[in-house]
Amino acid sequence: MEVNELLEIAGLAKRYGDREVLRGVDLTVRAGQVLGLLGANGAGKTTMVSICAGLRSADGGSVHVAGIDVARHTGRAQARMGIAPQALGVYPTLSVAENIALFARLAGMKPAEVRARVTEVARLMGLDDRLGVKAEVLSGGQKRRLHTGMAIVHRPDVLFLDEPTVGADVQSRSGILDVVRDLAASGSAIVYTTHYMTELEQLDADIAVLHDGRIVESGSIDELVQRHATASVRLRFEGDAPAEPPSGWEAEGELLVSTLAAANPGPAIAQVLAELGEDANRLKGIDLERASLESAYRAITGDTSRKEELDVVAA
Numbered sequence: 390m391e392v393n394e395l396l397e398i399a400g401l402a403k404r405y406g407d408r409e410v411l412r413g414v415d416l417t418v419r420a421g422q423v424l425g426l427l428g429a430n431g432a433g434k435t436t437m438v439s440i441c442a443g444l445r446s447a448d449g450g451s452v453h454v455a456g457i458d459v460a461r462h463t464g465r466a467q468a469r470m471g472i473a474p475q476a477l478g479v480y481p482t483l484s485v486a487e488n489i490a491l492f493a494r495l496a497g498m499k500p501a502e503v504r505a506r507v508t509e510v511a512r513l514m515g516l517d518d519r520l521g522v523k524a525e526v527l528s529g530g531q532k533r534r535l536h537t538g539m540a541i542v543h544r545p546d547v548l549f550l551d552e553p554t555v556g557a558d559v560q561s562r563s564g565i566l567d568v569v570r571d572l573a574a575s576g577s578a579i580v581y582t583t584h585y586m587t588e589l590e591q592l593d594a595d596i597a598v599l600h601d602g603r604i605v606e607s608g609s610i611d612e613l614v615q616r617h618a619t620a621s622v623r624l625r626f627e628g629d630a631p632a633e634p635p636s637g638w639e640a641e642g643e644l645l646v647s648t649l650a651a652a653n654p655g656p657a658i659a660q661v662l663a664e665l666g667e668d669a670n671r672l673k674g675i676d677l678e679r680a681s682l683e684s685a686y687r688a689i690t691g692d693t694s695r696k697e698e699l700d701v702v703a704a
């Protein structure tokens with residue numbers, strides 16, 4: 390196997406009863422790469438990560454971590470990986486230092502190395518002044534950081550982070566992102582699951598989209614945006630949008646949508662409102678959608694819902 394490819398997933402399949410959740414997932418992540426794994430709720434991301442980490446078994450396919458078959462040599466493979474699953478895995482009655490040290494020892498580190506690394510990880514995660522504090526009294530964001538610190542303590546070749554910033558405040562979130570960047574720069578391969586696309590943009594991650602049980606698209610953010618995203622302007626009306634809109638606009642239920650208008654929205658909106666006459670009085674809102682990872686993701690998965698919405702602005 391190519392040593393550079395620290396995680397190699399081939400033909401991974403998993404069903405729960407009649408429900409086929411993974412239907413042949415192929416994916417590789419190389420040293421230094423942060424891979425943002427996107428998929429709707431229930432798409433199977435946690436299932437995939439759990440199988441990769443040797444915590445669940447697959448019905449078919451294989452996972453290799455640093456060249457080691459996870460299903461056959463689970464313990465050896467686990468020593469090369471770190472995982473911070475969604476459910477918080479900190480021990481509440483142990484201190485911050487003891488939680489980190491426990492994971493370091495489990496990974497086979499010697500006592501002197503454990504001590505040094507506990508100090509280092511606590512500093513990285515901004516927890517150096519909390520070392521003696523019991524985990525149960527930490528704030529939610531601090532617990533998240535501790536959890537991530539426990540996953541990286543042994544400098545894993547492959548790190549799985551499943552929505553690591555949920556519940557974290559702005560400071561904790563940027564601390565976690567810094568650590569992810571540093572770890573990738575030092576040669577780890579990182580699988581980062583999140584619903585926050587801006588985090589993936591900040592990490593300059595590569596993206597893989599899990600949909601209908603397969604990786605349906607992958608590439609850099611720029612590649613995905615170029616292939617799939619389109620900027621648009623959407624006018625939202627009280628009741629149905631005018632049935633015969635001016636040219637360049639299309640009616641979709643309560644919306645009038647134009648991709649052409651996105652190039653120069655101010656004048657385009659002013660013009661269409663003037664042409665709409667009385668109907669313009671029913672305008673409820675204006676959405677400006679940029680060509681972003683989020684719009685690319687929605688195009689890839691066929692999701693037509695819109696999250697970002699700007700209130701009516703004077704055109």
Ligand SMILES: Nc1ncnc2c1ncn2[C@@H]1O[C@H](COP(=O)(O)OP(=O)(O)OP(=O)(O)O)[C@@H](O)[C@H]1O
Nearest residue numbers: 405406408410428429430431432433434435436437
């Ligand atoms: N142990 C289980 N037994 C039966 N069904 C399960 C089990 N674990 C997960 N599922 C189902 O498999 C599907 C995929 O779940 P999974 O948790 O992997 O999705 P996910 O992509 O991580 O979702 P989310 O973004 O909400 O975390 C869901 O429909 C879920 O209900």
